[in-house]
Amino acid sequence: MSLTYNGFVAVAIIAFAAPLLRELLPALLVPAMVLELLAGVVLGPHGLGLVAIDAPTTVFSQVGLATLLFLAGLEIRLDKLDPRVARLAGASFVASFVVAFAAAELLNLSGLAGAPLLVSITLVATSLGVILVPLKDGGQLATRYGQVVIAAASLAELGSIVLLSFFFSGNRPGPGTDMLHLGVFAVFAFLLAALLTHGRAGPIWKAIGRLSDSTAQLRVRADFALIGIAVLLAAKLGLESILAAFTVGMIRGLADPERATNQEKMEVIGFGVFVPFFFVTSGLQFDLGALFASPSSAVRLPIFVCFLALVHLLPALFFRRELGALGALAAGLMLSTSLTFIVVATGIGAELGLMSSATAAALVGAGLLSVVLFPALGMALLRSEPTGHAAALAKPSGTPVS
Numbered sequence: 001m002s003l004t005y006n007g008f009v010a011v012a013i014i015a016f017a018a019p020l021l022r023e024l025l026p027a028l029l030v031p032a033m034v035l036e037l038l039a040g041v042v043l044g045p046h047g048l049g050l051v052a053i054d055a056p057t058t059v060f061s062q063v064g065l066a067t068l069l070f071l072a073g074l075e076i077r078l079d080k081l082d083p084r085v086a087r088l089a090g091a092s093f094v095a096s097f098v099v100a101f102a103a104a105e106l107l108n109l110s111g112l113a114g115a116p117l118l119v120s121i122t123l124v125a126t127s128l129g130v131i132l133v134p135l136k137d138g139g140q141l142a143t144r145y146g147q148v149v150i151a152a153a154s155l156a157e158l159g160s161i162v163l164l165s166f167f168f169s170g171n172r173p174g175p176g177t178d179m180l181h182l183g184v185f186a187v188f189a190f191l192l193a194a195l196l197t198h199g200r201a202g203p204i205w206k207a208i209g210r211l212s213d214s215t216a217q218l219r220v221r222a223d224f225a226l227i228g229i230a231v232l233l234a235a236k237l238g239l240e241s242i243l244a245a246f247t248v249g250m251i252r253g254l255a256d257p258e259r260a261t262n263q264e265k266m267e268v269i270g271f272g273v274f275v276p277f278f279f280v281t282s283g284l285q286f287d288l289g290a291l292f293a294s295p296s297s298a299v300r301l302p303i304f305v306c307f308l309a310l311v312h313l314l315p316a317l318f319f320r321r322e323l324g325a326l327g328a329l330a331a332g333l334m335l336s337t338s339l340t341f342i343v344v345a346t347g348i349g350a351e352l353g354l355m356s357s358a359t360a361a362a363l364v365g366a367g368l369l370s371v372v373l374f375p376a377l378g379m380a381l382l383r384s385e386p387t388g389h390a391a392a393l394a395k396p397s398g399t400p401v402s
Contacts, residue, residue: 007054011284014039014051015276030372031133033279033339037368040283053284057277064278066227066245067270068340072129072157073249074263082147088318089152093124093159095315100124103307112300115354118168118345122363123304123311125160125341127371128153131334134375138382145382148319149331160341161246168348220265223252282343282364291361300362305369312336326381333378342367 018039019032028035043051097120104119113119131153132141140146207218230248253263292298309332316332323331346363349355 004054005056007052007284008056008060010043010051011040011057011060011277011280014043014280018276031130033130033276034368034371036276036279037283037286037339040280041286041288042283044284044286046286046288051284053281057281057284060274060277061281062278063227064270064274064276064281065340065344066230067224067266067274068129068278069161069245070223070227070230070249070252071263071266071270073246073251074253074266082151085148085151085322086155088148088322089155092152092315092318093155095318096124096156096311097159099314100307100311103311107303107307112296112303113355113359115349118164118349118354119359119363121160121163121167122342122345122349123307123338124156125338125345126153126156126312126335127338127340127367128157130339130371131337131375134379135334138379140382145323145327145331148322149334152319152331152335156335157341158246158250164341164345164348168345168352168354217265220269223266226252285347286364287357287361290357291365293358297358297362300359301365301369304362304366305373308338308366308370309333309336309374326384330378330381333374333381336374337370339364339367339371 014036018035022028022030022032022035040051041047045052100120100123101116103123104113104116107113107119108116128150131149135141135146135149141150226248227245230245290297291301312335313329313332316328316335319328319331322328342363346355346360350357350360
């Protein structure tokens, strides 16, 4: 049986055109990935019907998702985390989940969405990979504000991934088997970390070092092999690949002495080739008709956007002493940005029959709007801080803002 490549070629062209259009039209105040999603929605089966999903597109999309989460894991540096900031981030995540569960129960009682636990896990997530872009562009990555936001986003993303994998794995063998699977995966992660940390003096590690900057690019190949192993292990054990790829990326970020150089190479390949396929394909799968099939379906969109903001803005009060009132509010807006996890969670919910197409479409639409609105509002609010206060937030370290 021969493969068709029409969809693959179309998605590749969209992936090229979206960032170019974004650069040529500065008035488009949205990231290129939003344009990729929108292009998929408009041109896909539920839009104009010009582009269909074929087998090669599906494979590239799945690899793109695993690579995106691997790169997000690389950004998490637990060894650099301030204990005080970590405690605040933990308290904020717990409070966010409480607010999210209350919101999900309200949606369930009103008939707008079922599966309260799945919806609450979806609402509490934050897209670390998305908010890194405005933080980096705004020069905030190394500041006190940036450190707090990254710590809170890292914990929210990691916590939501673990919760989703544990409670809503594609294969539900039971809690006891789940605990066994998580234990096996933890042992695999520990052994990987030990190998990367203590095996640097051996002949294999030296050979890897020699071949890393040659045409072999062995560290890059090793990372893709790790992504493949993580996804395979997840499939065999019933865990979601998001947990496996994210965890392996986090371990690589902690253990690899050549992290910066290799991460740059992985970003070139990931964001240049595979990740755009994931976003465009997500747009192709977006059921726009289901979102506006009825008034009750359409009303979900603004409600979900409001709940995304509420779930993160209220717990952001934990950061008030650290960042000040406006800084905490800006952090809450940044943390309200979520898209990648929503796409994954709604796909799992639809696959398990726990979420209607209308609810899934509204949640993805809310995530799309969160990417468009919340980072821009958060950075604008941060720039509106008084000069002295803004300078305090921009310091790389120091005492909390009073």
